[in-house]
Amino acid sequence: MGRKKTVKTIDEVLENSKTDQQPQEENLVKKTCRELGITQKELAERIGLNPRTISVWGGGKIEQSGQVLLQALIDQSRFYKIIDLISLNSLINRV
Secondary structure, three states, X not given: OHHHHHHHHHHHHHHHHHHHOOOOOOOHHHHHHXXXXXXXXXXXXXXXXXXXXXXXXXXXXOOHHHHHHHHHHHHHHHHHHHHHHHHHHHHHHHO
């Protein structure tokens, strides 16, 4: 019974990821900050870039390498959310 709940919860996270994948018009900088729960300034600090660069990216002038980096940060965040859910469920099932 607990196992099904884990699968459902993970499926929900993955489904939210699918619905969050909006057309390319969405601002990737804003999406990344929202996903990570940080500001653009914090994003710049986290990836070692000047906040001005992040601001330019936010304006739509982002190179492919920047797009790949930001998408990787989003994917990593989602991965850790899934791991946390699995770990939490394991602890619950042990009780």
